[in-house]
Amino acid sequence: MSDFVTFILAIISAMLIDNVVLSRFYGICPFLGVSKKVKSSLGMGIAVVFVILVATCVCWPLYTYILEPAGIPFMDTVAYILVIASLVQLVGLFIKKYSPSLYKSLGIYLPLITTNCAVLGVVQTNTDTGLRFIDALANGLGTSIGFLVIIVVFSCIRTRLESANTPKAFKGLPIALITAAIMAIALMGLQGLFAGI
Amino acid sequence: MTQTEYLIVAIIILVVLAVTFIVSFVLYKRTPKPKGCEDIEISEEKCAGCNNESCAFYKEKDSIEVLKNKKEEK
Amino acid sequence: MKREKGQTKKNFLKGIIQENPLLVSILGTCPALATTKSLEAAIGMGILFTIVLLCSNVLVSLLRKLIPDEIRTPAYIVIIATFVTMVKMFANAFLPELYSTLGVFISLIVVNCIVLGRAEAYASKNTVFDSFIDGLGMGVGYTMALCIMAFFRELIGTGGFTFGQIFTFIPYTALIIPGAENFKISVFQNPAGAFIVFGLILAVMAFYKNRKAEMKAWEIKQAKLKAAEDAKKKLEAQKANVGGQQ
Structure with a gap:
């Protein structure tokens, strides 16, 4: 199988079969918190895609070419959180200073991403499982697009849930979690999609 | 090296x-x-997803109900 | 400053009940959903989390006068990341099964909102002893919440409990309810089950909270009605009195 086909398959598998929120449980906080409106969930999702891609591109070489030869691979978590946090702050600073329109749609979600497990989780699994750079990139791309798709779909459902007649005890978070469970069951049906290939 | x-x-x-x-x-x-974004965080973009008070986006859960109650009291 | 009697106990208990980080504040949901497949993994995660929270709370409150206000958050993140690395290496060396079961979620304690939240909201303003007790209470409360979730997930998903697979120093024991293998619902071991269990627990919490509020409102209403009735009776009695005199 050519590298290109593996790349595409890895993206789809990270996006749907092993979905970041519904089967790997990264980034539940923004998934539940910023999904009340389609507009804000779209902004959050795009910001996450951007940060995950850049963080993967920085952290993988940092680990492979510097931390591992130096004999301190155990410092990976500290290095990654520093990279992610300074990346988020730098991009936020740039947007805040030069682009009010971008700040309006993305900038306000950027500070939230530092404490989003999805970014650190993806970067950490990339090096923990010893992926090649191209596979790490595919994992990052698939994961982040999976996050974007799921959070937008979920926010669409939630806007309708607001007006639904749910029992009083289930109002708010509980019914949202049950909805997420049903979405997870739906995605479970895709397991074994690439078993034959 | x-x-x-x-x-x-x-x-x-x-x-x-x-x-x-x-x-x-x-x-x-x-x-x-x-410019134009000064009051953006105060209005609708805050979230009540969790009760993390130190989060920059923290909004008190029942703030809407609290406001309603205050109005009724008046 | 004079300490009130029983303040320490109150401080400890608030993390378990009134301000439970998972069930009341809905923080740290990611590890709560991912590591509650079995009771043992949940206990292990809770212990590692508590160690990190205790260490970071103590160090942050020790340094609370040294760290400038403006760079508080970056300093806390670095402190927490250091402790997480230490706990990770500890787990890798002494509890390799736990390390491989929890996987990346040990590293993800860094971005857990509870640790950073407690450091900013409590440890940066209070004494070392208070912060220690606060961290202990929050850690125990989180561990107990994880155990509640894992209890239901493992019981319904596998029909019983198995011990000794992760903590290898205790002998392997499997407490399976006889005949339960035929009735287990394996979806509770899957990701979907985690969402269902967490949603139902939150719904039960909301139900009791609503009922408590309703009871309180009802009591207030009753008290008001009674007061009104009393006032009416008094008035009538007065009238009768006045009438009698005339």
Whole structure:
């Protein structure tokens, strides 16, 4: 199988079969918190895609070419959180200073991403499982697009849930979690999609 | 390069990262919000997903109900 | 400053009941959903989390006068990341099964909102002893919440409990309810089950909270009605009195 086909398959598998929120449980906080409106969930999702891609591109070489030869691979978590946090702050600073329109749609979600497990989780699994750079990139791309798709779909459902007649005890978070469970069951049906290939 | 040299480079990079983080954090805080976005965080963009009071997006859960109650009292 | 009697106990208990980080504040949901497949994994995660929270709370409150206000958050993140690395290496060395079961979620304690939240909201303003007790209470409360979730997930998903697979120093024991293998619902071991269990627990919490509020409102209403009735009776009695005199 050519590298290109593996790349595409890895993206789809990270996006749907092993979905970041519904089967790997990264980034539940923004998934539940910023999904009340389609507009804000779209902004959050795009910001996450951007940060995950850049963080993967920085952290993988940092680990492979510097931390591992130096004999301190155990410092990976500290290095990654520093990279992610300074990346988020730098991009936020740039947007805040030069682009009010971008700040309006993305900038306000950027500070939230530092404490989003999805970014650190993806970067950490990339090096923990010893992926090649191209596979790490595919994992990052698939994961982040999976996050974007799921959070937008979920926010669409939630806007309708607001007006639904749910029992009083289930109002708010509980019914949202049950909805997420049903979405997870739906995605479970895709397991074994690439078993034959 | 020997391992000691690698180690020195790694430590320098970690320190640089930490300094970048702190400097950009402070600069981000000091930069004023662009025009037209001053009141954006107060209005509707805050979330009540969790009760993390230290989060920049924290909004009190029942603030809407509290406002309603206040109105009724008046 | 004079300490009130029983303040320490109150401080400890608030993390378990009134301000439970998972069930009341809805923080740290990611590890709560991912590591509650079995009771043992939940206990292990809770212990590692508590160690990190205790260490970071103590160090942050020790340094609370040294760290400038403006760079508080970056300093806390670095402190927490250091402790997480230490706990990770500890787990890798002494509890390799736990390390491989929890996987990346040990590293993800860094971005857990509870640790950073407690450091900013409590440890940066209070004494070392208070912060220690606060961290202990929050850690125990989180561990107990994880155990509640894992209890239901493992019981319904596998029909019983198995011990000794992760903590290898205790002998392997499997407490399976006889005949339960035929009735287990394996979806509770899957990701979907985690969402269902967490949603139902939150719904039960909301139900009791609503009922408590309703009871209180009812009591207030009753008290008001009674007061009104009393006032009416008094008035009538007065009238009768006045009438009698005339």
